[in-house]
Amino acid sequence: MIYYITKIVITTVLIVAVSELAKRSSLMGALLASMPLISVLAMIWLYIDTKDVDKVSALSSSVFWLILPSFVLFITLPFLLRYGLHFYTSLSLSIALTIGSYWLMMVALNHYGVKL
Template sequence: MNALFVAKVLVSALAIAVATELAKKDVFWGAVLIALPLASILAMSWLYVETRDDALVTRFARDVLALLPVTLLFFAPFLLEPRTRLGFLPNLLIGTALLGIGVWGMRRVL
């Protein structure tokens, strides 16, 4: 394992850990932190550092933007939770399935 890989894992894990700790104290600010495109910022930064390829990073950003509406499918079961009362795990599984179907559909388009 090289040092850059370890750095990527540590920085990325730290971002998630900070967001979850913040959400325990104030859900709104935890959500704000996660709503920021942190994963995209980190992934694009690491991709550029490793490749120095502007065109590759631009294509990556374009595909992320195109997939953004599809990722919202993941949250639909959680928004319906007050009516369905399914609980966390079923909502997580349904949201993941919806996301998978949406990504599969977008893959056919992109």
């Protein structure tokens, strides 16, 4: 139980740190947010839980392929905000487009025989 609480606390602290840091400096907040900290933590937790390097390797490969469609959010959100759309509308549209991009990526990977 303490292990799960530790995992939750560490992960939560990182998310709060990004939002607090971004209040002071968008560059520093972006730098911390852009680091693959969550992915690295997930790989550490997975390895600690399973001691299975094949699972860690598979997770790492899957993260690589799924980072690409996540860029859609970071491209569309600032564009929509600059266009004058309300924040929540922009965020919702960006998330919807990102979900569509994930779907397209999965279709493309499946077509080329890449299994995640």
